[in-house]
Amino acid sequence: MKHFKFTMACLLAIFQITLLQSQTQKGQLVKNKTITSSMGNGEKHRYKVHLDKNQFATFQLMQKGIDVFITTYDPNGMKLDDFDSPNGKEGAENVIITSTIKGEYVLEIYPVDDKQSIGSYDLQILQIKPKATKSNDRVDELFAIWDTPSTPGASVAVIKNGSIIYKKGYGMSNLEYDIKNDPTTVFHVASISKQFTVFSILLLQKEGKLSLDDDIRKYIPEVPDFGKTITLRHLATHTSGLRDQWSLVSMAGWQADDLITTEQILKMVSKQKELNFNPGDELVYCNTGFTLLAEVVARVSGKTFAQFTEENIFKPLKMSHTLFYDNHEKIVKNRAYSYSTDEGGYKKLILNYETVGATSLFTTAEDLSLWAMNFEALKVGDSTIIETMNTPTALSNGHRPGGAMGQFIGQYKGLNEIQHGGADAGFRSFLTRFPDEHFAVVVLSNTAEFNSGSIAHKIVDIYLADKIKEEKKEEVQPKTMEESGSEIAIDKQVLESYVGNYELNQGFILNVSHTEGKLFVQPTLQPQFALRALTTAEFKIDNVDATMTFVPDAEGRINSITFKQGGNVMNAPRVKAFDASTVNLKDFTGNYYSEELSTQYALVLKEGKLFAQHYRLRDFEFTPFKEGFFDNQFGVVEFVRDTNGIIAGFKQSSDRVKNLLFRKI
Incomplete structure (x- = not known):
């Protein structure tokens, strides 16, 4: 997990991508030759590859203990694209270049986090061939890296004017039994689930059985009384202030492949003592709200959430291969399994979720296309429901940060876009809609290095080329340190x-x-x-x-x-400036317990450093960076003292959890 970012999430990513680093010209890439290189902190590696006009080239960089970011440039030094798969410090980064002119193209490589440990990578050209000219063939090019009998892959559907105009599967849904992906392969689509959860709530509101402005405690009294009213609307728009369930279970020591149920999450929520912020004041992505909404649907309708959605959404839309997976032992025919890569090749990633609403929708590219079409040609719901879902959320101060109900509203290259993606285990999904163009794209994948959002937008570029507005390209050589300073004279x-x-x-x-x-x-x-x-x-x-x-x-x-x-x-x-060497780490050792998580950590000294120990986790370091403040793998810790100046505990904070108290015992 990356270092804790600013409280305003949109403010903090700004220091994560563009780094100020020393450049190293590493040489020429040639076919059938793998380059192995180590990468230290502050380094930026640049490779050249010669391409003729109108060629399609694919490259693979295998990360070994370092998470890298790759930017490509054309022979004139104009930026082409960025590549960063959501798979951390291990596994593949796949890069695509389509040449428009003859010359030397550049791959620029640098760490996502300049402070991470030194690592290495292997880089190779996978293929160079003439680029495709037809739209469907150009889509196939985007998936060429994964369209093999030895790799997991993806399934895609392109929708225009109420019809699927292209659909296809790539790679394998199951590597053990050599089963291929196709448009009817069933994928776990993670957070795309959320828009179905909101839609279910709005169906019940239409029937007069609830209101978005109802207090959540009206239906789920186990939710603590925080002294602030949390409405269903707050839950549906990520503005509730509740702590995120996945961050909480991670801090409690749970693993991704543990059996995690809705009942367990409700029990954890019932123990929480604070909110991250007052409801309505901020928008911070929160899975907890959608688990609660699904439970509201179940309690109000008298049916399980899976039953309600089957009867009221999936059957009417003829989404015959779609379900909410609320039993981890349930057999689902034609399902894909998820994978990730490391130095040894592919390994499977297992999910045992029995919780729905925030996640756990199983569906296909074809079925999800039927859902996308329903936003324009209604078969389920009504125009009021669609308008409600598509309306950007307003915070208490009137600001609209771009979130809607189970979706995000914005623009892509001058076009109005409504989208949401998902990522659980090795599954990567993305559904984007362009209502003004009556166009949508579904991309579902079962491999962790796959960037579903990036690929979906490249498909948009192909089919809506005559509609999009080209963004201004950046020059290859960013300003150097010497050139970037004052442009006016300052004493x-x-x-x-x-x-x-x-x-x-x-x-x-x-x-x-x-x-x-x-x-x-x-x-x-x-x-x-x-x-x-x-x-x-x-x-x-x-x-x-x-x-x-x-x-x-x-x-x-x-x-x-x-x-x-x-x-x-x-x-x-x-x-004042902080000197970490002045910190007496021994003062912070001891056992710390969280009532809200029912879990305990021991802080111990090892080789002059402070480490946290948990019986279900690997030891991890607490690094001081301010008086009383430490950085760790979950974010930032602030130690608190009693009236006598004795350490009484610490508060753990992350992007989605604030001030979670651990008392010293």
Whole structure:
């Protein structure tokens, strides 16, 4: 798990992708030759490959202990695409280049997290051939890497004007028995489930059996009374403030292949003592809300959620191969199994979920196409339901961050888009709809390195080429550190006055430094970024759509920064620099217990470092980065002390869980 990011999720990814690193020209890629290379912190490797005009080339990079990001460029130095599969530090990154001119194309490789351990990778060309010209053939090219009898793969369906205009399966649904994927293969589609859960709630609202504005405790009194009303609408729009169930079970030591039931999740929810935020104030992705909504459907209808959706959605739409999988022992014919890769090849990833609503929809590319068509040619539901689902959510302050009910609303290359993806075990799914163009794409995969959203959008590019607006390409050579600094003259003493540490969020520090007349910023446990002066006080973060303004107090001293990104404004006051060597780690050792998770950790010293031990997890390190604050694999920990200054416990926070208390025992 990556380091804890800002509380406002949309603010924090900005320091995760574009890194300021040293470039190393690694040479030429040639067919039938595998290149093996180690990669250290701060490195950026560049490879060239010669392509003639109108060629299609595929490459595979096998990660070995390091999660890398790959960017491709054309011979003129214009950026083509980014590649980063959701499979962490092990397994394959697959890259595609379609040449438009003859010349030297570039693959640029660098770590996603500049602070991770040194690793290595193998890189090879898989194929170079003339590119396809017909739309359907171009789709097949996108799946060429996975369309073999020895790899898992995918299933795709393309919908236009109420009909499937192309469908196909690629690779294998089961590697042990050599069963192929096809458009009728049944996939676990993970979070695409959520829109069916919302639709079920809205069907019951249409019947007058509930209201979106009802308190969840009206139907599930086991949900604690937090002193704030949590409505069904809050649950359906990720604005409830509830902690996320998957983050909680991970912190409790559960494994992905454990049997996890709705009953267990409800018991865990019933023990929670705090919310992440007041309902309606923020939008933070929360699976818990959709598990609760499915349980509401079951209790109100008197049927299991699987029965309700079968009778009210799947049968009327003739989705004959679709079900909510609420029994992990149930036999499902023609189902795909999920896989991931490592140095030894493919391995299977197992799910034993018996919880529905947030996940566990089993369906096919063909069936999901019928669902997509129902948004335009109604067979189930009515226009009010569709309009409700497609309306962006408004927060308490009136801001609409792009989330809707079980879907996300936005634009892709100038076109209005409604989409949602899913990822559980090795399954990767994506459903995107373009209502103005009466167009939709379904991509379902059973391998962890597959980026279903990226592939779906490449399919959109093929079929809607005459509709999309080309985005401005980036130049191959980003500004160097020397070129990225001040573009206006600023006195050295002024720049020196900006140097220091600024706390953007609790425990999240922006370190500003000054070198040879230029400023740089480095967030906590993140790489360094150059700052480019817009005025004498306002700076653009290089290669990032964000600015920082240094704010003087009444006496002219710089005591804070105003940070702006994506319409959000945050204040970061200046704080003192932190020296980790001054921390007495022994003070933090001991046993800590969480009533909310019914689990215990022991903090112990090993070789001068502080480690957490749990009987179901591998030991992991607690790394100090501020007085009383530590970083670990789940996020950030803040230790709390009693009135006598004795450590009484710690609060664990992550992207989707805030201030989960562990008391020292």
